[in-house]
Amino acid sequence: MKGCDCCGEPAIARVREPNRHFCATHFTGFFEDRVGRTIRDDNMIKPGDRIALALSGGKDSRALILVLSHLLPVWENVHLVAITIDEGIEGYRDETVRAARELTAILGIEHHTVSFEDLFGNNLDTLLVGREREACTVCGIIRKKALTVAAEQYSATKIATGHNLDDEAQSVLMNTLRGDLPRFVRDAAQENPYFIPRIKPLSLTPEKEIAIYLMVNNAWNVLPECPYTRFALRAEVRGMLTKLEYRYPGTMLHLIETKKKIGRYCAGAQVSEPIRRCRECGDPCSADLCQVCQLRHSLGR
Ligand SMILES: [Zn+2]
């Protein structure tokens, strides 16, 4: 067994970018430093911010709340509130909601749950009958709306999500594969005055390291996976990117860099429709109807 590059104690983890070996303590330090740097480099947090953290109970958001609970005390007057969206997915959500509640209780962080049922009058399973293949699209639209409503309700100035490097690289590739340039640029754009800014402090952290971080910090928890993921294009892109990253280390980071560059080149350019107000609910959107209202119509409600 190799020794830790920092202290010589037996190493428990090998990081590939940069190629280093770490003991549990120095791995945690390395992991948290990178998250801190990601936050500072992109000016994600300012003094006085109220951060609504989307806590699904899955490993990414668990790691995010843990690392922020360690890092935030040095920021002046920054408040963290955790929000769990309960989509109402049978056999999946109950357990993750419970896990979210337990973790926030241990960390002493304010926690609220918002359900699709409250917002939409139905849970996701009911909404999706006969259209399971669209699960991630439908769920994504409603979850985004639910999170915005909850963040406004708790006066949040930022919404933090647990998207990791793998997720971000997959999104870049998926937007490319779908030919969706407006979305590509929208995802790359820093700020939009119409929406509560979203921050992704784990966006440069590989998924694999998130699992190690949770294990060495005794926060690992085996939870059921969302049963709808097998229907998604993302699952295929994920498999492909994991293989490429293994053979060509740095592939995922290069995709993120591409996104950032395109975002800079397109700054101020009009690649999508100008922001208007939804005819029915008044939410900011780029069409006559916002995505939530379009969805409501297509579901015949
Ligand atoms: Zn060490």
Ligand SMILES: [Zn+2]
């Ligand atoms: Zn609307």
